[in-house]
Amino acid sequence: xxxxxxxxxxxxxGSVLRGVDLECAERTITCVVGPNGAGKSTVxxxxxGLIAPTEGEIRxxxxxxxxRAPAEILRRGVAQVPQSHALFPAMSVQxxxxxxGYLIRKDRKLLRERLDQVRERMPVVAQRAxxxxxxxxxxxxxxxxxARCLMLDPRLILLDEPSLGLDPRGLAGVAEVIQRLSQxxxxxxxxxxxVRLGLGLATHGVVMEGGRVRLTGTAAAVRDxxxxxxxxxxxxxxxxxxSPPPSRTGDxxxxxxx
Ligand SMILES: Nc1ncnc2c1ncn2[C@@H]1O[C@H](COP(=O)(O)OP(=O)(O)OP(=O)(O)O)[C@@H](O)[C@H]1O
Ligand SMILES: [Mg+2]
Numbered sequence: 001x002x003x004x005x006x007x008x009x010x011x012x013x014g015s016v017l018r019g020v021d022l023e024c025a026e027r028t029i030t031c032v033v034g035p036n037g038a039g040k041s042t043v044x045x046x047x048x049g050l051i052a053p054t055e056g057e058i059r060x061x062x063x064x065x066x067x068r069a070p071a072e073i074l075r076r077g078v079a080q081v082p083q084s085h086a087l088f089p090a091m092s093v094q095x096x097x098x099x100x101g102y103l104i105r106k107d108r109k110l111l112r113e114r115l116d117q118v119r120e121r122m123p124v125v126a127q128r129a130x131x132x133x134x135x136x137x138x139x140x141x142x143x144x145x146x147a148r149c150l151m152l153d154p155r156l157i158l159l160d161e162p163s164l165g166l167d168p169r170g171l172a173g174v175a176e177v178i179q180r181l182s183q184x185x186x187x188x189x190x191x192x193x194x195v196r197l198g199l200g201l202a203t204h205g206v207v208m209e210g211g212r213v214r215l216t217g218t219a220a221a222v223r224d225x226x227x228x229x230x231x232x233x234x235x236x237x238x239x240x241x242x243s244p245p246p247s248r249t250g251d252x253x254x255x256x257x258x
Pocket of ligand 1: 011041
């Protein structure tokens, strides 16, 4: 579904990505891990069109999308949930979610349908509709950020550090939402510092370092790679989260049958 080939990209003329190859098949969950500054967020920004690659190709269903405008990429079904907290705290939960429907704002009927779908898929949106987004817990805010991007019914969802700053309960909630998205047929590409959580959820893993992909494979293979295991399972590592995986229902370790 998504293919990056030898992508070079960066900021202000400097290259952060130095030839990135990456693929996501439909209905998979791919988790990108790696140290701070490896270029993980930059990969997501290049896919969603926030930065344009200077070399290489990004294809969606075989069509080149590298360098296209973010709104066009969004229209093609690729939505990004950014790393930073991105809700308007003084606006209600529902108002925040409706902002995600900006591109379809002229079609009131579709907007209404999508909102109903999102309320059903993400109960927090229905339960706290009129609450100021700023009054929600970290985990609930993350749900609303994801809910907002579901207004355009994306086929591919890009999540940058969805676990960041969440307590164990928030982590479990977000993990469950990601699994439900995947089960509903959405392809997921996420970046995670919480390697256990990310590779536990994912079907496929990608390890980045210094603007390049160092290792790819099934999530299990990446998790079990001795070097990777010693980097994030061994004590005192610099790029791992110490938090234990959240308790979850079901078996997130096994890839969905496509
Ligand atoms: N807006 C920007 N302008 C200039 N340089 C940037 C910008 N954003 C990121 N960089 C630089 O690009 C490099 C890669 O950053 P990126 O955010 O992609 O890393 P990351 O792997 O997501 O790291 P982290 O785990 O800290 O989120 C870093 O050296 C960073 O300083
Ligand atoms: Mg980042």
